[in-house]
Amino acid sequence: MPNQNPKPSRVEKELNFSDKVLEKIANHAAQSIDGVLSLSGGAISDFADRFIDNPTKGVDVDTDEDNVSFELKAVLEYGKSAPQIFDRIVNTISHSVKEMTGKDVNKISLEVDDLMTMAEWKDQNKSKKDKNNDK
Known part of the structure; x- marks a missing residue:
């Protein structure tokens, strides 16, 4: 009688992630850290963000095989320890x-673009929302 459950042949597997997915994971992870007010982009990114999240x-x-490197640019909360925030990031x-991916992160660099108090941050965001609602 033939074997009903033949041994499956070895399946070659390959799981890939786009850079956008890796960037999204890093963005969400960094934004969850107390003391990170936002991750900031350049002028083009700021212009585009007026219209889309x-x-x-x-x-x-930057990806290389199973290693991943990130460069982040952030606004941190004034009065909090940047080195401690960076370690948590x-x-x-x-x-x-x-x-989420099985990949190892081999380098993370952070450029602190600005320091703001929570009050300054809230005022700035309120002003941006008011300008967008006027359009």
């Missing part, structure tokens, strides 16, 4: 990327 803003990724992004 950009979940990859302020994050650039590194740990959170590294863990999130590994958990």
Whole structure:
């Protein structure tokens, strides 16, 4: 009698992630850290963000095989420890990327674009919303 459950042949597997997906993971992970007010992009990104929500803003990724490097640009909360915030960003992004993709993060760099108090941040965002609602 033939074997009813033949041994399956070995399947070649390949799982890939677009840069946009990796940037989105890093963006969400970084924004979840207390003291990170926002990730910021350049002038073109800021202009585009007036019209659409950009979940990859302020994050650039470079991939090589199973290693991933990120460059982030952020506005941090004034009065909080930037080195401590950065350590939390590194740990959170590294863990999130590994958990969701299986890839190792080998480098994360952060450029602090601005420091703002929470009151300044809220005022700035309120002003942006008011300008967008006037259009």
